[in-house]
Amino acid sequence: MRNTVYDLVSIVLITILFAGIVLILSAATSIPDVHVSHSTNECVQVLNYSEDDSYSCENMPTKYNKVWVQ
Helix, strand or coil, X not given: CHHHHHHHHHHHHHHHHHHHHHHHHHHHHHCCEEXXXXXXXXXXXXXXXXXXXXXXXXXXXXXXXXXXXX
């Protein structure tokens, strides 16, 4: 009986951990990329990966991946 409880708790914890990792990876891959000029340090382009996003250089997102470009 005791091993069954430990096995059940282990399965639940592993499932929660796996779901957390999937959510983190999903959030990390859906934030926009902002292309910034290396020479002028200004925004060149914003790549939106989510259909709901409509960010641009004039309307910058609060969280983004900075990509340096020439």
